[in-house]
Amino acid sequence: MIPWLAGWLDIFHMVLNKHAPMKCKRVRHQRRPEGWDDKITNAMKARDRVNKVYPDVYKVLRNKVGSLIRKCKSTYYLKLLQNKCNTTRDLWKLARDIIPKKCSPLPSEVQTYDAAYTEPETIVDGFNEY
Numbered sequence: 295m296i297p298w299l300a301g302w303l304d305i306f307h308m309v310l311n312k313h314a315p316m317k318c319k320r321v322r323h324q325r326r327p328e329g330w331d332d333k334i335t336n337a338m339k340a341r342d343r344v345n346k347v348y349p350d351v352y353k354v355l356r357n358k359v360g361s362l363i364r365k366c367k368s369t370y371y372l373k374l375l376q377n378k379c380n381t382t383r384d385l386w387k388l389a390r391d392i393i394p395k396k397c398s399p400l401p402s403e404v405q406t407y408d409a410a411y412t413e414p415e416t417i418v419d420g421f422n423e424y
Contacts, residue, residue, distance in 0.1 A: 328373075329366040337362055 341355035
């Protein structure tokens with residue numbers, strides 16, 4: 295490569311990275327249920343378009359998108375139950391897929407101004423008193 299061109303490219307990349315840096319985006323869910331269609335995607339786009347301009351319309355479209363997604367998931371898992379759950383092992387495998395994997399653990403100890411609670415029943419009572 296020509297030396298002056300390499301120097302120019304280095305300066306250009308330095309300025310470019312300073313003023314327009316690359317951003318990394320995380321993809322939350324790579325797979326969608328089989329019933330996902332353009333109707334849901336178009337409803338999501340319409341909801342996002344009216345977000346700031348028409349808050350009342352946004353709420354209606356938000357609820358519509360939520361119901362479409364719930365209906366899609368419901369039909370997807372119903373089809374899986376009907377077609378692939380022939381044994382109890384398959385049923386539990388599907389149940390583990392549906393149920394969230396991470397659950398937040400309960401606190402082992404709660405301290406207040408006057409006492410520290412370690413038993414689950416007393417922790418609950420302590421929260422109820424607050």
